[in-house]
Amino acid sequence: MKALVLAGGVGSRMRPITHTSAKQLIPIANKPVLYYGLEAIREAGIREVGIIVGNTAPEIERAVGDGSQFGLDVTYLPQDAPRGLGHAVLIARDYLDEDDFVMYLGDNFVVGGISDVVDRFRRERPHAQLMLTRVKNPHAFGVAEIGQGGQVIGVEEKPLHPKSDLAVVGVYVFSPAVHEAVAELKPSWRSELEITEAIQRLIDQGRRVESTTITGFWKDTGNLADMLEMNQFVLNGIDSAESGSVSADTELTGRVVVGPGAVVSGSRIVGPVVVGAGSVIRNSYLGPFTSIDRDCTVVDSEIEQSIVLCGACIEGVGRIEWSMIGREARVVPGPRGPKTYRFVLGDHSEVRVGA
Secondary structure, eight states: OEEEEEEOOOOGGGTTGGGSSOGGGOEETTEEHHHHHHHHHHHTTOOEEEEEEOTTHHHHHHHHTTSGGGTOEEEEEEOSSOOOHHHHHHHTHHHHTTOOEEEEETTEEETTOSHHHHHHHHHHOOSEEEEEEEOSOGGGSEEEEEOTTSSEEEEEESOSSOSOSEEEEEEEEEOTTHHHHHHTOOOOTTSSOOHHHHHHHHHHTTOOEEEEEOOSOEEEOOSHHHHHHHHHHHHTTOOOEEOSEEOTTOEEESSEEEOTTOEEESOEEESSEEEOTTOEEESOEEOSSEEEOTTOEEEEEEEESOEEOTTOEEEEEEEEESOEEOTTOEEOOOOOOOOOOOOOOOTTOOOOOOO
16 A cells, blocks of 8 residues: 655645745644654555655655655655646556555644554455544535445535535545546536545445544644644643753743753743754743744743744744744844824723723
8 A cells, every 4th residue: 555645735824834835844843744644654554655746845855855764665746736636646646556545635634643544444445435524614625425324425525515514534545446536537616626526436436435433633734723723732742851951040830842952041931832952942931832943042022822933033022822933033022112093983982002
């Protein structure tokens, strides 16, 4: 069995961060999202991995290399533009050959990995195996309909009137039968080759499509809120470790990781928090669910529930919450000026202005 990892998307919902960086490499607890997926693939016993890459190919290739750091053998498959999940399977046809394969969206995160799903596929040999999860807004996802026997009897992409609340998670397992279905696809109303339509073709042909409904944490990390929630989830599972320097006038509470070469002084850190290698934290407060990447500087500031990417500098700016600070970004005080308010107030209004 092989794996096909999709890392060619442009990440429009994560701009401006993704104007200069691949969304799959945004760090969660100081580790790129893509790495979690590659590790899950390895743990499922898969070694050959094809990675679909687009405009951010050089960055993806620098981060992953030949895959040996993950125990994988990686091949890169260029895609000229994101044209749908079905298109990714289409251009990977020669690489996949006649092997079964896992298709894994590179910006997805599944707690517990994919080993159980892969093992079930190998044991039961359906033509396709889907991972599903219950969601409150199924119209925003591919949605599966399950028959009385438990098999998938229908799949629809972002339906106006969903037939269930079971969303298709971004991990699929396919037999080579899917290639015939993909070859017959036409662009959808989104101008994409939809993998859900290929799955529906398998169903219409009488092929067996099974599913596993997961109850654990899953995220399609397509926006800031999802990234911060995933960061919070991962940080909840860390153990304390101090490899850097922590001064006597610093207070560490809860689970805190201080990376090699990091220097923390005159500060208070309430975990779970990760401070990356080489970072400097001085006279500051780091609150729960904050990850500070490598070579960052935080001075005379407060930050909580946030992700700070490598090389960023935050100095003298008061309190920051629920934020993502990009690579090499600087957040510093602006020039002081007179404080002015402008109002258009209706009758009997009351305005309370902070001092």
